[in-house]
Amino acid sequence: MATLILAQKATSLAYGPLVYAHYLQDHESDLTVTVEWQDVPEITVGGDKTNVVLRIGDIQVVGAANAVHELAIMSGHASQYTDVADQLPHWLDFTRNELASGDFKQLGQTFETLNRHLTLRSFLAGYTPTEADFAVWGALRANKIFGGNMKSGGAKLGPHLVRWFTYLNGLPCVAEALKGHQRAVESTRNRVDQGNFDIPLKDGALGKVVTRFPPEPSGYLHIGHAKAALLNQYFAQKYDGQLILRFDDTNPSKEKMEFEQSIVEDLRLLGVAADRTTHTSDYFDQLYQYALQLIEDGLAYVDDTDNATMREERGAGIASRRRDETVAENQRRFEEMTRGTDYGLTCCLRAKMSVDNPNKAMRDPVVYRCNVKDPHHIHGYKWKVYPTYDFACPVVDSLEGVTHALRTNEYRDRNPQYEWFFDALKIRPVHIWDFSRLNFVYTLLSKRKLQQLVDEGLVNGWDDPRFPTVRGIRRRGLTIEALKQYILMQGASQNILLLEWDKLWALNKKVIDPVAPRHTAITEQNLCVVNVLDCPALPEARDVPKHKKNPAVGIKKLYTSNTLCLEAEDAAELAVDEEITLMDWGNMIVKRVQRDPATNIVTQVDLALHLDGDVKKTKKKLTWLSMLTPAEEPGLVQCMLVDYDHLLTKKKLEEGDQWQDYVNPVTEFKTRALGDSNLHDLRQGDIIQLERRGYYICDRPSTTESPMVYLIRVPDGKAKSTAAKVNAPPNA
Template sequence: MFMLMIFAEDSDCLMTEHYFTINAKPGEVPYASALAIAAGGYSPELSIRLSDDIKPGLTINGYVISNDITIARIISQSIGVEDFTGRTCFERSKIDEVLTLCERVIDGFLSSEEVMFGVQLSEFGTIFKRRITIADIALWSLIARNPSLQKSFCGLFNVVLEDCRFLKAHMMVGKFVDKTIKPQIREKQKDEGKFVDLPGAEKGKVVVRFPPEASGYLHIGHAKAALLNQYYQQEFEGELIMRFDDTNPAKENSHFEKVIQEDLALLNVIPHRWTHTSDYFDVMLEMCEKLLREGKAYVDDTDMETMRKEREDRIASKNRCLSTDMNLSLWEEMKKGSERGKQCCVRIKIDFESNNGALRDPTIYRCKPEEHVRTGIKYKVYPTYDFACPIVDSLEGVTHALRTTEYHDRDDQYYFICDALGLRKPYIWSYSRLNMTNTVMSKRKLTWFVNEGLVEGWDDPRLPTVRGVIRRGMTVEGLRQFIIAQGGSRSVVMMEWDKIWSFNKKVIDPIAPRYTALESIAIVPVYISTPIVVEEVQVPLHPKNADIGNKRIWHSSKLLLEQADALEIKSGDTVTFVNWGNIKIISVERSQDVVTQIHAVLDLADQDFRKTMKVTWIAETGSSVASCIPVIAAQYDHIISKAVVGKDEDWQNFINYKSVQFIRMLGEPALRNVRKGDIIQIQRKGFYICDHEYQEKSMYSGVESPLLLIYIPDGHVKDNTKLKQKSDSEPKAEHQSTANCTSLPTQDALTDVCKLYEEIYAQGEVVRLEKAKNAKSEESMAAIAKLLELKKQYKEKAGIEYKAGQPPINNSSLSSQDVSSEITVLNEKIKAQGELVRIEKAKNPKSEASITAIAKLLELKKQYKEVSGREYKPV
């Protein structure tokens, strides 16, 4: 594989963070890609290899991408300049939309004219005023091949031509060079800067390692580390070591070792060796003793607070000059785990006056007479991670130690320990830690969510754990491409989730089969008066990928539509029913603001689909084989409502308690074939992953289990706004909890208003039932009148309007903010647990998971009653 570096064009752009394998045939240089490279300050000539003997495209980890616009998109995202990729969510969304359209032109599904005349440009010719983005580059590459469009869009055409940054790109392509404004001549600088160069790396000789602590589940940050190590191991045909860092017996857990092995299997990361730091405990004991004998380390019994203060003030410990005999004597006490030994630690002598705090005689051994999961009670002393890491790296033959930039201050310490012990020094290569918005990555905080029951478990789709994101529909390939696109960047930034999901979409879009499901609320029947024989028809599961196969649909004289689509239809319209053809609308019947039924005739002879409304539908045949199935779609939102929680802010104030929504749908018959883990697209709704398969009615319960789908975000901004949520800047439970409760002055008033509150709730149910039968009936009108009267009485006695979900609270006993906050939290927990109960019962009502979920729900309701003084009532 040809390893290509993107070189800086001048000394102002020296970087080491962007590297690709881009191949092209002479005379077929990818124009958009060349322009994107030039926009980032890099040299297209040195970044694109021209040859007749290679397959054109961008190669990333063995995966070849040939679409010029897609390559340009990846380059721009890797360079990461906001002016070029979008400053805001709106800009990024708009740019993504334009790039997708341009990609479809390259793939042959749209014409350049369709895209250009459909895009709105500013008066400056570009999408956004006075700025060229990657979307403008993509559009420009389309009109560069079309003289007619160059005239129609001369503003965009000229603004790119007049930008001297792109001269090298035009020269390489061999077009428009004479029209490009030449930059001022200056002394040519040496081309430098490359994506990642592992010094001393040789094919077949690179050894890397991934060393997590076996004390929890892997999250997406760990996934970046694992996949980066795997990437370099594969690029250099080397070796990957998976090492469990078990230097802390209190945290090490064999259960989590199995968990991590399973998580790595989910990521398709297969190491060549599995090792433990504890495999080298005997060797490290000898090395520590060697340092003590040589006077390079000392035993220190200074208490923790004093030691911390001395290190801050750069004061040498009183024990720094202990004799060798005294050090060895105390060392023996430590190894025995005696009371005297437990007061001591071993520190290595480096430089207690150093500006780098990591060099101020760091601790290398501690006395911990605790049982170790692998070695039992054999050892009473354990090395620190900082001491063990360089030793084990060297002994295991690691050539390149990949670490996040947060360890940068410890690099000198790492090398000092190697030198002090006469060990071979691996090369340390740093990369940025992966930080994601609207979530928590801390093991402690993630554990809190699980223990509090605010999530379903460690695989909850809202969590950033490997299991969580994969359950939500993230593919390993999508995650891998996202990580590789980050490259070796050392810039510490907060990444938005839309970036990672947009990579995932590109992986699943070409292979996800398409199905139809309709939201169950007020489904509208469409009656076709044209004589139709009920028939089964085979249609493609994917409009562009025949390899995905076909599915069965049915034609009949009665079709079902969603209410939202029906509201857009008018008499006389021609509507395209996807996978069938055009249908002429005769009449649309409505009741108030709801469409009740539609009458139409077939018009299949009309093949003009360009300006028609497109709808998805399901036929109603009366046949059990062709019957619809119930579908529940889970829509998850961010677990933290604020993108970035400040250091001085309490993260629990920004917990999004309403982070899941369940939508009931009616699914087409073919959805019976969807299996757990399958990723599909519900047409015109988005991508989903199957969390639980549909099951026919059980012979024991007589209840069918619905198909449970989880919505997969696709990187668009709309994903984050589908669920209603409070402002990012407003804390949730603690500061707003009192707004969820109505405060009353006396116990008598409380009794009356509580009674009214319950009567209003009950009357509301009556109104809903009567309106479902006949919204205009006398019974409905009478029920509504009574409901309004009850609400009027409530306002008179409570002093405020009735609000569903905000029950009154007695001031005398429950007026404190803490209590009201607790009620709010309990209310949200009960709602979430109720949804979990429904899901588990749908799978198996007699399972242990169902019984456990029900028991927890009852316990939460009991707590609610104890705190509020009344039974929990769902809203």
């Protein structure tokens, strides 16, 4: 028994041994080969890297050609063609050497050699397929240059090579092997895509689980918050329990009612419905009493050390000079804090946890601090001292009956701190389950850093399409349905991953493509005027479907006339007497192409109608617009097509990187275009597809006061649409 181990993500898949193993098992009943896929680009064996390993007991055979040869020997297949055995080493070496080249010219000569050899032969050696055929076929199948030639008809390969390859490609063992590979790919994709939420919560009893989503109303929800909200809701619903939406409003310097209202609205759009909505500030009286209890029990002290010294002492594990003050003195000083006196404003209250714990989160954290400058957005100036999140969170979780605190694992170092308060205050403990936060390439998720981008005018606000906020990505064209699907795919994993944006946008494309109306827009710059020689001068209108595959999307007006416009790039490729297709109209013959002698830009084209022509036979299918429309109908629409780049130029910021050093200097790209008259009817938020351009969302519809339509490009998950555009020149 042998095991064939293949690298599933290899640049060049080992088709030869894979298919040969299936072929042998179909023809040699005594042979058993187990195929094992590894989700890696290469397999390391003794320092060597390869795309395939054949394991027979303790023996490991490395490389596709070697694996094919060993399979031939162990199966006994080699003994059936001893008359051509002397030819086989040549073809195995041919596979290792000539077919391993990536040079176009050299490969052309190699293909010519194969074609010439196969002129009067059905197979490379002998009258039936041998290991040579499978080794060479496998190398060709994995070769992109060969594959490209086959797709274009194989003319450059030669008829004999094409005949031989096509025959082997049609063998049943090939289809069987490729199905196995596809199953392996789908299995991996499902493991990655289908995040596992089926994680049992400790002491999770049906009807008893209470979770909470505690955003601070100091900014807009971003994609990371959306994951936390949906995850908390998932477990609450799974256990038939409750979800609490609690606004952590303990820092009046940052918080606004505007943010609170936007969070409620964004959660509604996400389909997150809390059973209760509360505020940490609802418990300010109880929290204050618990702070007094810590002081009375000798578990907290008031510290008037300045911030810089405190930071230095905590880092070095040095006790504060105020750590051993008496209870009475700490009570007096805390009263000064409560009244907001000049001295009180220099102080903070610290929990007496540890001076030098290796986990620095345990080194006497601050639990109360003063703020007399900023009114609380609900309580005004009632309070002059405010609890920190680290103190308020465990206490309010306990008071509100939360059974399971689900939070991102960036707080993992604070978990012992969280649990310390339960013991110190003798209150009901809460279980913690932490999960990984969503981290994306080229993306900042820190609200403080996002606020800086807003304050410095690098973006237009929290709903800027370049922002990872729920409002920002919705404005970019991401549907809530796709966002929810994507977050649920991530599951409750604790693995910290840096995610690409492409899969999220690819999911979104699946949502919008079946329902996005199709429209046309032509770039204004250097647009080419087209004369249709035998077409009536007066424009004619007809109804065509907005989406050919989905009639339910509706009908749009298509205008034809003798004066059209084409994209400059399309016009530049036209040749006289060439037959082309104008999409949704029919075929035309190019009669004249006029260029500007100074710039060589095509300025005018004459076309002749040839509507009986076969649209399937033309190579060029072009978008176009009639420059003329009936007097009573709206004309072409002025459009501004807007595309965006990532805000950062570096995929992943390393520790020590200053994010300001990697801010992308150019992130907005604008192109003026003319759109078909149906675009007059667009409403804000409508998503369409501009033929041959991509998907767009209407950001600003046409109005009498401002007739230009602003359309924002919706990435579709393809590399080009999600790749950094930092080196691309801006179009304005």
